[in-house]
Amino acid sequence: MDIVGKPLLDKPHRDHPTLEDTVTDERLHLTGKVALITGAARGQGAAAVELFHELGATVIATDVVDGADVVAGLDRAEFQQLDISVEQDWQRVIDHVIDTHGRLDVLLNNAAIHEPADFLSYPLDKMRRMVDINLFGPILGMRAAAVVMGEGGSIINVSSNDGMRGRPGNLPYSVSKFGVRGASRSAAWDLAGRGIRVNCIMPGAIDTEMLHGATAGVNLNFIPLRRLGRADEVAPVAAFLASDLAGYITGAEISVDGGLLA
Numbered sequence: 665m666d667i668v669g670k671p672l673l674d675k676p677h678r679d680h681p682t683l684e685d686t687v688t689d690e691r692l693h694l695t696g697k698v699a700l701i702t703g704a705a706r707g708q709g710a711a712a713v714e715l716f717h718e719l720g721a722t723v724i725a726t727d728v729v730d731g732a733d734v735v736a737g738l739d740r741a742e743f744q745q746l747d748i749s750v751e752q753d754w755q756r757v758i759d760h761v762i763d764t765h766g767r768l769d770v771l772l773n774n775a776a777i778h779e780p781a782d783f784l785s786y787p788l789d790k791m792r793r794m795v796d797i798n799l800f801g802p803i804l805g806m807r808a809a810a811v812v813m814g815e816g817g818s819i820i821n822v823s824s825n826d827g828m829r830g831r832p833g834n835l836p837y838s839v840s841k842f843g844v845r846g847a848s849r850s851a852a853w854d855l856a857g858r859g860i861r862v863n864c865i866m867p868g869a870i871d872t873e874m875l876h877g878a879t880a881g882v883n884l885n886f887i888p889l890r891r892l893g894r895a896d897e898v899a900p901v902a903a904f905l906a907s908d909l910a911g912y913i914t915g916a917e918i919s920v921d922g923g924l925l926a
């Protein structure tokens with residue numbers, strides 16, 4: 665068989681794991697990894713803090729609001745205030761992570777805002793603000809993190825089922841979440857040479873404050889599994905993508921939506 669093209673990394677691929685290997689495989693664990701999670705004060709971010717810590721990672725939980733509660737009682741976790749739309753915040757927190765922990769292996773770009781918005785009447789500055797947080801926030805995060813991450817780094821961006829389709833009164837959020845998918849796929853190309861993987865999760869209707877705050881109601885008849893998702897059902901997908909078991913997955917998008925878009 666002819667193989668054309670020069671490998672980006674000069675090390676050989678690891679052997680492919682068998683199913684028995686996988687169940688107890690340490691590569692599923694996050695031991696030794698340092699993970700930064702945004703929007704971690706509540707909801708899906710808080711669930712990810714708990715699971716990543718349980719799997720052995722050192723976790724830097726961040727949020728624009730105080731989230732110190734989330735790391736209370738966790739021995740390898742700390743909280744740092746970080747507004748994802750502010751470049752200087754990213755630099756400060758990333759500098760702190762490197763000074764304190766010496767490395768950064770995983771960035772979970774989870775934070776976002778959502779508000780119903782009829783684009784004909786919704787104020788333009790609020791529309792720009794939503795895109796600034798939801799799309800430029802993760803982009804700023806990837807720029808700040810990629811330069812300090814070593815080979816084996818993993819970036820996980822949280823988009824949405826609203827990044828796959830339009831809905832009435834949802835234009836700014838939808839635009840931002842379509843953008844997150846584009847940013848993830850593009851960054852997957854641009855960061856592959858550094859050995860950093862970039863993937864995207866698209867949650868469906870997950871039972872968090874965001875869903876309750878921004879949605880008048882959910883019709884379960886449109887969800888094949890006929891229920892809302894839980895934050896702790898999204899976190900394992902992020903943990904898998906963060907782990908070395910996902911070493912050949914980059915530029916991918918995984919829906920966690922009970923089949924909403926099936």
Ligand SMILES: NC(=O)c1ccc[n+]([C@@H]2O[C@H](COP(=O)([O-])OP(=O)(O)OC[C@H]3O[C@@H](n4cnc5c(N)ncnc54)[C@H](O)[C@@H]3O)[C@@H](O)[C@H]2O)c1
Pocket residue numbers: 702703704705706707708709726727728729746747748749773774775776777778797822823824825826866867868869870871872873874875
């Ligand atoms: N809940 C759902 O149904 C649903 C569906 C699809 C996608 N999502 C996405 O999942 C992710 C997590 O959402 P959630 O359901 O946990 O929502 P949530 O509202 O419960 O949590 C979002 C967190 O982000 C933080 N945040 C907001 N603006 C920030 C900023 N500028 N800087 C830093 N942190 C900021 C908030 O303080 C909050 O703690 C988001 O990206 C969201 O768009 C959620």
